[in-house]
Amino acid sequence: MNNSILVTGGAGFIGSNLCDYLLKNNNKIIIVDNFNDFYNPLIKRNNITKIQNSMKINNITDDNLIIKEGDIRDTIFLTKIFSLYKIDIVIHLAAMAGVRPSIINPFLYNEVNMTGTLNLLDICNKYKINKFIFASSSSVYGNNEKLPFTESDPVDSPISPYGATKKSGELLCHVYSHLYGFNIACLRFFTVYGPRQRPDLAIYKFTESILKGKEISIFGDGTTKRDYTYIDDIVQGIDKAITWTTTDKNKYEIFNLGGSTTIMLNYMIERIEIELGTKAIIKYLPMQPGDVNITYANISKSKEILGYKPITNFDYGIHKFVKWFKTIPLY
Numbered sequence: 001m002n003n004s005i006l007v008t009g010g011a012g013f014i015g016s017n018l019c020d021y022l023l024k025n026n027n028k029i030i031i032v033d034n035f036n037d038f039y040n041p042l043i044k045r046n047n048i049t050k051i052q053n054s055m056k057i058n059n060i061t062d063d064n065l066i067i068k069e070g071d072i073r074d075t076i077f078l079t080k081i082f083s084l085y086k087i088d089i090v091i092h093l094a095a096m097a098g099v100r101p102s103i104i105n106p107f108l109y110n111e112v113n114m115t116g117t118l119n120l121l122d123i124c125n126k127y128k129i130n131k132f133i134f135a136s137s138s139s140v141y142g143n144n145e146k147l148p149f150t151e152s153d154p155v156d157s158p159i160s161p162y163g164a165t166k167k168s169g170e171l172l173c174h175v176y177s178h179l180y181g182f183n184i185a186c187l188r189f190f191t192v193y194g195p196r197q198r199p200d201l202a203i204y205k206f207t208e209s210i211l212k213g214k215e216i217s218i219f220g221d222g223t224t225k226r227d228y229t230y231i232d233d234i235v236q237g238i239d240k241a242i243t244w245t246t247t248d249k250n251k252y253e254i255f256n257l258g259g260s261t262t263i264m265l266n267y268m269i270e271r272i273e274i275e276l277g278t279k280a281i282i283k284y285l286p287m288q289p290g291d292v293n294i295t296y297a298n299i300s301k302s303k304e305i306l307g308y309k310p311i312t313n314f315d316y317g318i319h320k321f322v323k324w325f326k327t328i329p330l331y
Helices: 013-024 043-058 074-082 099-104 106-126 161-180 201-211 229-244 264-274 298-305 314-325
Strands: 004-008 028-033 067-069 091-094 133-137 183-189 216-220 252-258 282-285
Touching: 004 013, 013 028, 013 043, 013 099, 028 106, 028 183, 028 201, 043 067, 091 106, 091 229, 099 106, 099 161, 106 133, 106 161, 133 161, 133 229, 161 252, 183 229, 201 216, 201 264, 201 314, 229 252, 229 298, 252 264, 252 298, 264 314
Parallel strands: 004 028, 004 091, 028 067, 091 133, 133 183, 183 252, 216 282
Antiparallel strands: none
């Protein structure tokens, strides 16, 4: 057994893919997830079923996976878990996600993303667990004018509550690293996509609507750009961060995890159309508050220190996503 790893948000898109990988690599996993209704909870429960089916195929025993349903805002719930199980490292993926919803309900985002993160850091300190990986976001950069985005760039001007909570989480991590000697990697994810993607995200929504012959809404003229990162590359980056946190002591770093290339929104839609063999019906609308014009990751630091190396180009990633999408039940 390599490590006993607690993964918050382990039933979600990134979390379930990560847990699949970690279990296959001889780790014991404790999933903490509240299965909330931000999107249909059946999707997360189906992700868990897929993890369990994969375990059977790979002859991984049931006691290597523990699933605890609860909320990271609940300190009594967290204390029970930390007192019951040996934990070597915490990978904190759980969060209220999404830029636009955070503008509608900023208080909820503050409670989950900031208080929840503080709860985890504090309980890790009480139980002497000093290895911690925090899922941050490219949203912390806001409308950064310098391209590509580099970890040392100023990030004092986020343009959404979501981005602000992720920056706040990074600062809390720095405090606990400084005060208590935690090894912490804050990973800034850039527009992750692939199998099990959340249904509220653009690639999923566009694919579903085009298949059904429904209109899709484009905010702006379609020239905004994103640094799309395939899920397998993100999982690889997290795995590299696990290795990094388990060597040496008392260190804190921020790492970009992106594809380090930009894809225009119009091109993304074209690729989905090609894979589906169907044209999209497009309605153009004004840009939305909180949306940024471009995201673009400089990954030289992640390459040098972590050994991170994304390998999935966008066209092939969309091909794999659409192939997966056609196999799922539409909830």
